[in-house]
Amino acid sequence: GAGVSQSPRYKVAKRGQDVALRCDPISGHVSLFWYQQALGQGPEFLTYFQNEAQLDKSGLPSDRFFAERPEGSVSTLKIQRTQQEDSAVYLCASSPRDSSYEQYFGPGTRLTVT
Amino acid sequence: AQKITQTQPGMFVQEKEAVTLDCTYDTSDQSYGLFWYKQPSSGEMIFLIYQGSYDEQNATEGRYSLNFQKARKSANLVISASQLGDSAMYFCAMRADNYGQNFVFGPGTRLSVLP
Numbered sequence: 001g002a003g004v005s006q007s008p009r010y011k012v013a014k015r016g017q018d019v020a021l022r023c024d025p026i027s028g029h030v031s032l033f034w035y036q037q038a039l040g041q042g043p044e045f046l047t048y049f050q051n052e053a054q055l056d057k058s059g060l061p062s063d064r065f066f067a068e069r070p071e072g073s074v075s076t077l078k079i080q081r082t083q084q085e086d087s088a089v090y091l092c093a094s095s096p097r098d099s100s101y102e103q104y105f106g107p108g109t110r111l112t113v114t
Numbered sequence: 115a116q117k118i119t120q121t122q123p124g125m126f127v128q129e130k131e132a133v134t135l136d137c138t139y140d141t142s143d144q145s146y147g148l149f150w151y152k153q154p155s156s157g158e159m160i161f162l163i164y165q166g167s168y169d170e171q172n173a174t175e176g177r178y179s180l181n182f183q184k185a186r187k188s189a190n191l192v193i194s195a196s197q198l199g200d201s202a203m204y205f206c207a208m209r210a211d212n213y214g215q216n217f218v219f220g221p222g223t224r225l226s227v228l229p
Contacts, residue, residue, distance in 0.1 A: 033216060042118075042205050042219030043159070056216065089157060103217065105151075105159035 002026065004106035006092050012112045013082045021077045021109045025094030032075050033103065034067055035091040043091050049075060082113045116141045118206050118220035125225050127196045134181070135191040135223045137206030146210040148189040149217065150180065153203040162204075165189060196227045 005024045013019050025032050031050055035043035036059075045059040051072035060067070064083075069075040079086055089110050093103040117140040127133035139148065150162040165173045165180045173180045181190040193200060203224050207217040 035217075035219075040222075042207075042221050043217075044219070045216035048216055059216070091159065093159075102161075104161075108157045110157070 004092055004094050004104055006090075006106040006109050008109060009107060010110050010112075012114060015082060015084060015113055017082055018078065018080045019082055019111065021079075021090050021111070023075045023077070023092030023094075023106060025073065025075070025092070026096075026104055027073075029094035029096050029104075031095035031097070032069055033093040033095070034075070034077050035093065036061075037089040037091055037108070039088070046077070046090075079111075082111075084113050087111055087113045116143075116208055116210055116218045118208055118218055120206055120220040120223050122223045123221075125223055126228055127193075127225065128228050129198060130195055132192060132194045133196055133225065135193070135204050135206075135225065137189045137191065137220060139187050139189060139206070139208050141187075141208065141210045143210035146208055148180070148182070149207040149209070150178070150189075150191045151205045151207060151219075152200075153205060153222070155202070159205070163191070193225075198227050198229060201225060201227045 007022045033048050034046040036046055037043040047067045048056040049069040052069050064080045066078045089108040091108045092106045095103050119138045146167045148165045152160045163173050163175045163178045163180050165182045172182050177194045179192045203222045205222045206220040209217050
């Protein structure tokens with residue numbers, strides 16, 4: 001079956017632009033996670049959804065970051081007024097249950113802010 | 115707070131030999147899970163193996179085994195019979211039941227398998 005997909009795979013933005021990153025989780029998966037992975041580092045948690053409810057956004061680095069999952073499936077991570085420090089790979093993962101150790105990751109979106 | 119430490123930024127291993135990638139963790143939670151993921155240059159995180167904190171036996175998945183030493187808070191990954199395709203970044207991660215749903219990842223170890 002289809003895995004987690006993310007689009008675009010690569011995004012170049014000029015500083016100050018807004019960007020939107022999309023995640024299509026595995027069909028039927030309840031939980032969805034966003035992570036930020038800086039170059040040469042491990043992924044860091046940004047936010048978590050259970051269906052359409054955003055239950056944890058403690059990892060979002062600033063109020064320029066916003067995530068939504070309005071219908072409990074596709075999710076969008078939006079970054080407003082991008083800064084150079086936002087350059088990273090943004091990973092999306094989904095999980096079949098609300099309390100599950102299984103997380104299936106997408107290929108990521110590499111964001112470069114110039 | 116939870117923390118994962120991987121002290122080996124890079125490792126080399128000869129093809130067909132075994133290699134151990136180190137991982138130590140810190141948590142005050144009694145119930146937690148430990149994971150290893152492989153990240154090749156394509157970027158996708160590939161799940162390798164899982165160990166629950168209450169599992170008495172070390173987890174094994176094919177050529178991968180997890181050397182779990184709970185008292186030392188250590189969860190080392192052992193890859194047997196290394197293959198060229200094993201060259202990648204390897205991340206140790208933890209999820210503790212009382213700290214929400216997210217994973218905490220270590221900084222990773224880059225493994226290079228030599229022919």
